[in-house]
Amino acid sequence: MITIVILGAGNVAKHLYTAFLNQKSVAIVQCYNRKGIQIHKDQEAATITNDLNDLKKADLYILAISDDAIAKVSSSLPFQNKLVVHTSGSVPINAIDNKNSRGVFYPLQTFSATKKVDYSKIPFCIEADQEKDVIILKNLASILSKKIYDISSGQRNVLHVAA
Template identity: 60%
Template sequence: MIRVVILGSGNVAQHLYTGFLDQKHAKVIQCYNRKRLLFHPAQEENSITDDIGSLKEADIYILAVSDNAITPLSAQLPFKNKLVVHTSGSVPMKALCNLNKRGVFYPLQTFSRDKNIDFDSVPICIEAEEEKDVHLLKDLATPLSSKIYEISSDQRNILHVSAVFVNNFTNHLFSIGNDICKEHNIPFEILYPLIQETAQKVIQMNPDQAQTGPAIRKDTKTIERHLNILSDPLQKEIYQTLTKAIQSKYGKKL
């Protein structure tokens, strides 16, 4: 059995703990966070510590902390030559202190505290300096997910940029759509089937082929009507920027 210690108190730490809870191949033997937060009702109080000097002996130490905390926390670890990995999409593996063996265990998914995650469908990107540690990370990840990828720090950084576009920016557009509906007393739920179809379509076909709407059609009258509806200057700017980007990509001009 692979012994795991999770350091951190955020959403990724919580979901990793829950994900490993029913696994027979790995056991989270301890969690470290300064608030001594419990991640699950079944978790025992004595498995939580806020004292970094009292970390238990483990095979893998997972730093599920903010990007800025990775380097300083890894330098505070009270041991050497252990496998220490972080879960960040954008931080290089070498940001970890070199007194320990370094690696990455990056689950590429958006994590919210109150939303359950099916880890089997979550891609897990792994990286390590030594081949034996790559195998250990594969052994840790494989029973958890069916989608395991060996990804370098440079590749992972590029992947993270893409993820920001398809998730964070897209979610912000959903938020804008919700605001517009709310402003005009329209139920946002009317758009749910469209949101689902849009997401499913880009899985089934190339996003370039899936592009529709007034921008690609060069429907200037509809675009003008939409801009007249928008009362928020920032919403107008975003609409115009995205319209210009779509038309530029597909060879059409404003």
């Protein structure tokens, strides 16, 4: 089982939370956002924090936050040597502070608050500094979709602009 902390409270964070909520091979141990708000109606208050210093231990930390906040939040994380990924199409992998293992878990999809998502039709673009982390991200993406692609930051940016 892979344990996940989701950082963010926007559409991507909410949709990923919902997608992973009932998966047997995934456990969302916590969600962080600046306001400490619930991102899903079934989320328990004990799994929400607005303090980065209170983040629980997990296998993967997903930064589903605004593009311009990725570098600042990743450098503020109070741990090192963990796998930290962002979900942006236009931000390079190296925006994540290198005190942690870095990756990208980018669903090539526009997310809206009201539209239900069919993940089986969504391509996931994966990137990581280490091959072992690529495998983790591919395994995670494969829970939701069969369309998984290794894509560099430059290639992902071109796709993002084209989409």
